[in-house]
Amino acid sequence: MLGRSKKISQSLTRTRRSFFGRVTELLGVSEISDELWEELEELLIQADVGVKTTVELVEKLQEQVNKARIRDAEAVKEILKRELIDILNSKVQRSDESPLLTVILVVGVNGSGKTTSIAKLAKYYKDRGKKVILGAADTFRAAAIDQLKIWGERVGVDVIAHQPRADPGAVVYDTIQAGRSRGADVLIIDTAGRLHTKYNLMQELKKVRRVAAKNAPRAPHETLLVLDATTGQNALAQAQHFKEAVDITGIFLAKLDGTAKGGIVFAIAKELGIPIRWVGTGEGLDDLAEFEAEAFVEGLFE
Amino acid sequence: MFESLSDKLQGVFKKLANRGKLSEGDVDAALREVRLALLEADVNYKVTKDFVARVRERAIGAEVMRSLTPAQQVVKIVNEELITTLGAPAKIDLSGPPPHVVMLVGLQGSGKTTTAAKLALKLRQSGQRPLLVAADTRRPAAITQLEVLGQQLDIPVHSEGTKVPPPVICAHALKRADDAAYSVVILDTAGRLHIDDQLMAELEKIKRKVSPQEVLLVADAMTGQDAVRVADEFNRRVGLTGLILTKVDGDARGGAAISIRAVTGVPIKYLGVGEKLDALEPFYPDRLASRILGMGDVLTLIEKAEAALDQEQALVMGKKLIQGEFDLEDFLRQLREVKKMGPLSQLLEMIPGFSQLKTELTPELTDRQMKMVEAIISSMTVEERRNPRIINASRKRRIAKGSGTTVQDVNMLLAQFRQMQRMMKQLTSGRGRGLLSMFR
Numbered sequence: 022m023l024g025r026s027k028k029i030s031q032s033l034t035r036t037r038r039s040f041f042g043r044v045t046e047l048l049g050v051s052e053i054s055d056e057l058w059e060e061l062e063e064l065l066i067q068a069d070v071g072v073k074t075t076v077e078l079v080e081k082l083q084e085q086v087n088k089a090r091i092r093d094a095e096a097v098k099e100i101l102k103r104e105l106i107d108i109l110n111s112k113v114q115r116s117d118e119s120p121l122l123t124v125i126l127v128v129g130v131n132g133s134g135k136t137t138s139i140a141k142l143a144k145y146y147k148d149r150g151k152k153v154i155l156g157a158a159d160t161f162r163a164a165a166i167d168q169l170k171i172w173g174e175r176v177g178v179d180v181i182a183h184q185p186r187a188d189p190g191a192v193v194y195d196t197i198q199a200g201r202s203r204g205a206d207v208l209i210i211d212t213a214g215r216l217h218t219k220y221n222l223m224q225e226l227k228k229v230r231r232v233a234a235k236n237a238p239r240a241p242h243e244t245l246l247v248l249d250a251t252t253g254q255n256a257l258a259q260a261q262h263f264k265e266a267v268d269i270t271g272i273f274l275a276k277l278d279g280t281a282k283g284g285i286v287f288a289i290a291k292e293l294g295i296p297i298r299w300v301g302t303g304e305g306l307d308d309l310a311e312f313e314a315e316a317f318v319e320g321l322f323e
Numbered sequence: 324m325f326e327s328l329s330d331k332l333q334g335v336f337k338k339l340a341n342r343g344k345l346s347e348g349d350v351d352a353a354l355r356e357v358r359l360a361l362l363e364a365d366v367n368y369k370v371t372k373d374f375v376a377r378v379r380e381r382a383i384g385a386e387v388m389r390s391l392t393p394a395q396q397v398v399k400i401v402n403e404e405l406i407t408t409l410g411a412p413a414k415i416d417l418s419g420p421p422p423h424v425v426m427l428v429g430l431q432g433s434g435k436t437t438t439a440a441k442l443a444l445k446l447r448q449s450g451q452r453p454l455l456v457a458a459d460t461r462r463p464a465a466i467t468q469l470e471v472l473g474q475q476l477d478i479p480v481h482s483e484g485t486k487v488p489p490p491v492i493c494a495h496a497l498k499r500a501d502d503a504a505y506s507v508v509i510l511d512t513a514g515r516l517h518i519d520d521q522l523m524a525e526l527e528k529i530k531r532k533v534s535p536q537e538v539l540l541v542a543d544a545m546t547g548q549d550a551v552r553v554a555d556e557f558n559r560r561v562g563l564t565g566l567i568l569t570k571v572d573g574d575a576r577g578g579a580a581i582s583i584r585a586v587t588g589v590p591i592k593y594l595g596v597g598e599k600l601d602a603l604e605p606f607y608p609d610r611l612a613s614r615i616l617g618m619g620d621v622l623t624l625i626e627k628a629e630a631a632l633d634q635e636q637a638l639v640m641g642k643k644l645i646q647g648e649f650d651l652e653d654f655l656r657q658l659r660e661v662k663k664m665g666p667l668s669q670l671l672e673m674i675p676g677f678s679q680l681k682t683e684l685t686p687e688l689t690d691r692q693m694k695m696v697e698a699i700i701s702s703m704t705v706e707e708r709r710n711p712r713i714i715n716a717s718r719k720r721r722i723a724k725g726s727g728t729t730v731q732d733v734n735m736l737l738a739q740f741r742q743m744q745r746m747m748k749q750l751t752s753g754r755g756r757g758l759l760s761m762f763r
Contacts, residue, residue, distance in 0.1 A: 067368040069547040072359050132432025164468035171463035216573025253365035253547025
């Protein structure tokens with residue numbers, strides 16, 4: 022637990038310094054004035070929190086400050102912190118039941134970081150004594166299968182793959198069959214990157230999900246949407262469309278180390294009610310952290 | 324693409340267009356919404372701020388007061404400022420002796436490898452002999468990916484595996500291009516973070532070794548506020564010459580295009596608009612700007628109007644206007660000129676502020692009304708046209724009969740004409756709203 026929090030905290034150091042650091046500074050030294058609210062709003066927007074979420078957040082904060090007649094900027098900071106945690110926490114729901122064979126479907130737009138994230142997850146589960154098998158259902162992008170195979174070798178897990186251009190549904194079927202016969206605990210399915218606006222590709226993804234659902238009880242147990250942390254407001258549209266198509270159960274926020282911002286998670290949690298499950302914090306296989314709202318928000322204000 | 328931003332701004336300007344005159348407060352209120360719309364579209368905060376300030380400076384003051392309609396003037400300013408921000412169009416620079424080196428850089432997952440293949444295809448189509456270079460030795464199977472794409476396009480790929488340092492691979496590739504008379508060398512470098520000092524230094528080394536003519540940043544169109552920082556840092560380290568914006572086909576907003584361009588000052592050269600290898604389009608700032616505005620290109624409207632209006636007639640009309648002699652005959656002529664500009668429904672789309680009118684009046688109805696006006700005026704005598712004041716009840720009945728309309732229709736037309744005369748007087752005195760307002 023402590024290690025994880027530390028990792029999130031570390032990955033957010035940049036964020037803290039550049040952006041939320043400024044919020045903290047602002048809240049620490051400023052009087053509560055119109056300028057404060059305006060600047061706060063701008064600062065939140067600059068962190069990709071999104072206009073809607075920011076405005077709602079600031080208005081709510083103003084209301085509370087007026088009601089409680091708060092004069093102290095430090096107290097405003099505490100309230101904002103609580104609000105931010107609330108947004109993220111109300112969406113976190115983890116099931117404790119662990120099925121015999123857990124199927125995790127990983128989806129996302131092109132270049133969001135699906136394959137690397139899958140490698141990290143594979144390592145995570147393998148380190149915890151689970152037998153993991155990967156399914157290379159991205160049969161579209163050139164060399165995507167090779168890429169997953171290389172990761173499989175590095176992590177030391179099996180990869181079930183077909184030829185390029187093969188039916189992704191067939192790969193899922195074979196992965197589940199292999200999982201059964203080889204006694205695997207966790208199956209992680211890599212799917213081709215697709216823009217949420219492409220109807221046919223989203224239909225294909227639905228089919229992949231159906232194949233999983235048909236061949237393992239209550240599968241897929243997790244459908245993770247991998248989001249590039251650099252993405253702006255479009256991430257909301259992505260999450261919405263993927264949710265509609267394949268019922269996203271959680272977000273994997275990738276590449277958080279590269280950007281100073283993580284504000285989009287608030288918008289996603291608040292507006293779509295999808296929990297953030299994982300955070301990718303670097304290029305290494307171990308650069309993975311389970312998402313913790315408190316640690317995340319606390320990290321922003323340290 | 325970019326529809327959402329268009330919708331947003333259109334919503335903003337509908338409010339503007341429905342007002343007759345703009346006060347400073349109106350401009351500020353409208354610009355606040357413009358600001359929010361731009362921010363929501365991922366335009367960088369600072370870029371938005373500058374942009375809004377520029378528009379405000381121009382919108383408040385004499386320019387707005389003298390415009391055709393205040394709203395139209397603001398739209399023009401916003402449009403012009405957007406075009407300015409997006410910058411002039413630019414092609415890949417292939418001047419000087421070959422081989423030309425084009426280096427692609429960017430964050431992980433921005434689309435460098437796919438773009439490299441697309442660019443190679445595009446350049447081959449324009450008569451070049453491209454050589455693709457697999458300089459991404461980090462991402463697993465990145466080299467295989469480029470090789471597969473090269474095979475699909477039948478374009479050679481220079482690769483030396485993952486053990487040779489990328490600067491060396493690039494230098495070898497340049498030598499090979501020299502020997503085998505390839506005209507363009509496209510370097511597919513590994514995706515890297517702008518803050519990764521070691522990897523940024525590697526890019527600098529590649530640049531020193533092969534002196535690329537073009538260093539293009541490949542950036543995801545969905546990028547948020549951070550886009551400018553990324554672009555700025557790559558620009559600082561390796562000196563960008565241009566930008567390729569990818570995944571534009573799936574993106575509803577164009578914010579990144581505006582912000583990166585504004586902060587780095589480098590031109591946007593291409594847009595990636597699909598997964599197929601021919602889905603690479605040239606970038607046109609004016610097109611993109613008017614697309615972002617979504618309310619029709621004001622400049623196109625003016626151009627069209629200018630082309631259709633006969634210059635000589637315009638001169639005569641202008642004289643008459645100044646002398647206050649504008650009559651129904653002129654009105655008829657003007658009506659016919661406007662008709663030359665195209666179907667009214669199409670015209671309305673181009674005029675900001677007429678969007679509401681468009682929903683109220685079906686195109687057929689509007690066109691029919693214009694025909695009716697034409698018929699009524701045609702049924703008048705020359706004298707009546709020149710001096711409508713002599714039209715009494717008996718004349719009205721005759722005109723209505725002659726044009727197949729009713730006396731009410733004739734009355735309405737005469738009322739409209741009087742209103743227009745008043746407007747024309749305002750126009751000549753410098754306070755009016757002009758020609759197009761007659762459709763209000």
